[in-house]
Amino acid sequence: MGIGTLASRAGCQVQTVRYYEQIGLLPPAMRNAGNQRRYDNATLRRLTFIRHARDFGFSVEAVRELLGMADHPDMPCDHADAIAKRHLEEVEARIERLSALRDELKRMVAQCAGGRVDECRIVEVLSDHQQCLHAADHGGQQTIR
Amino acid sequence: MGIGTLASRAGCQVQTVRYYEQIGLLPPAMRNAGNQRRYDNATLRRLTFIRHARDFGFSVEAVRELLGMADHPDMPCDHADAIAKRHLEEVEARIERLSALRDELKRMVAQCAGGRVDECRIVEVLSDHQQCLHAADHGGQQTIR
DNA sequence: ATAAAACCTAAAGCCGCTATAGCTTCAAGA
DNA sequence: TCTTGAAGCTATAGCGGCTTTAGGTTTTAT
Ligand SMILES: [Zn+2]
Ligand SMILES: [Zn+2]
Ligand SMILES: [Zn+2]
Ligand SMILES: [Zn+2]
Numbered sequence: 001m002g003i004g005t006l007a008s009r010a011g012c013q014v015q016t017v018r019y020y021e022q023i024g025l026l027p028p029a030m031r032n033a034g035n036q037r038r039y040d041n042a043t044l045r046r047l048t049f050i051r052h053a054r055d056f057g058f059s060v061e062a063v064r065e066l067l068g069m070a071d072h073p074d075m076p077c078d079h080a081d082a083i084a085k086r087h088l089e090e091v092e093a094r095i096e097r098l099s100a101l102r103d104e105l106k107r108m109v110a111q112c113a114g115g116r117v118d119e120c121r122i123v124e125v126l127s128d129h130q131q132c133l134h135a136a137d138h139g140g141q142q143t144i145r
Numbered sequence: 146m147g148i149g150t151l152a153s154r155a156g157c158q159v160q161t162v163r164y165y166e167q168i169g170l171l172p173p174a175m176r177n178a179g180n181q182r183r184y185d186n187a188t189l190r191r192l193t194f195i196r197h198a199r200d201f202g203f204s205v206e207a208v209r210e211l212l213g214m215a216d217h218p219d220m221p222c223d224h225a226d227a228i229a230k231r232h233l234e235e236v237e238a239r240i241e242r243l244s245a246l247r248d249e250l251k252r253m254v255a256q257c258a259g260g261r262v263d264e265c266r267i268v269e270v271l272s273d274h275q276q277c278l279h280a281a282d283h284g285g286q287q288t289i290r
Numbered sequence: 291a292t293a294a295a296a297c298c299t300a301a302a303g304c305c306g307c308t309a310t311a312g313c314t315t316c317a318a319g320a
Numbered sequence: 321t322c323t324t325g326a327a328g329c330t331a332t333a334g335c336g337g338c339t340t341t342a343g344g345t346t347t348t349a350t
Contacts, residue, residue: 002347004296014297019338034346036297045272053271055283057246060337066271073263081257084267088250091243098240101202105233112226118218122229126198126211127190138200147316149327159328164307179315181328205306 003029006039010047017047025050025064058087097138104132148174151184155192162192170195170209203232242283249277 007014017037020026026046029037049070053063062083069080104125111121125131132138152159162182165171171191174182194215198208207228214225249270256266270276277283 049272052274069262070268075262077260077262077265080265080267084250084254088254091247091250095240095243095247098236102236102240105229105236109229109233117214117220117222120222120225122225123215127194129197
């Protein structure tokens with residue numbers, strides 16, 4: 001199949017497939033007489049695995065390792081498990097951080113009475129971190145992903 | 146004060162201050178005889194506002210609008226409120242998506258018995274989206290932030 | 291034969307900074 | 321006053337994970 005068919009079957013964009021080839025997640029594709037990439041079902045399965053892992057939020061580097069392990073079915077799965085556990089922890093940390101953020105935002109929005117900017121609770125809170133309840137949960141230089 | 150003092154009081158890096166000036170969040174700074182930036186307390190307050198809003202996860206464009214409104218205290222605050230509400234909704238959507246992800250990851254990790262790769266539940270699930278419970282909650286081409 | 295759709299490569303753009311390189315200026319101690 | 325080291329300057333590149341654009345070639349359908 002061509003790259004368009006492959007991409008649509010895997011649920012991603014054509015350029016993404018070429019990008020994955022470029023960074024070595026997919027092997028260099030076979031070409032037809034006119035230099036266009038041709039794929040088989042093995043590559044479709046590989047790409048589907050990649051997309052699924054990415055949808056799970058695994059980084060490209062993690063996906064690279066997971067793919068490497070999927071290529072060796074007779075090896076022990078310890079490392080795959082470690083990667084998944086670490087990712088789970090990261091996801092849980094993000095959820096906690098976002099939840100604190102959500103609470104603070106809710107409080108902010110709820111207290112706005114809809115008047116002038118200088119009476120607005122939103123602008124007021126943003127101007128003064130002291131007015132935050134869970135002050136420790138944001139204000140560092142961490143990202144909020 | 147100099148840029149280093151400003152940055153450390155606002156809790157950000159020196160380069161970030163210069164970056165904010167470059168993208169127009171901060172006005173072009175006054176310079177001393179040796180071409181170094183000098184700041185007053187008004188700029189410190191503005192930078193603190195920016196950092197606080199960024200810590201809340203507002204995008205730079207949202208911060209730009211919020212700043213514009215904070216500069217006009219006599220205007221109605223409708224738009225600030227709309228921005229905050231929309232951001233709250235986005236945060237809630239992220240939390241929901243991440244929670245579904247967390248559940249799926251937990252299930253995956255819990256079911257791994259620690260054997261060979263070809264018996265590993267993690268590799269198995271990643272290979273086959275059918276095995277996911279909340280299949281709809283991931284698998285699109287959305288990002289998982 | 292022609293035109294539209296799909297494909298090709300290479301390079302730039304996105305976000306929000308962060309880091310590097312190679313310079314100049316400032317502040318404090320001897 | 322001289323010297324050193326910290327702090328500042330500009331310009332540019334890099335991060336992740338793609339997406340977009342530009343300018344071409346090949347395939348496919350009529
Ligand atoms: Zn308001
Ligand atoms: Zn705060
Ligand atoms: Zn396992
Ligand atoms: Zn799935």
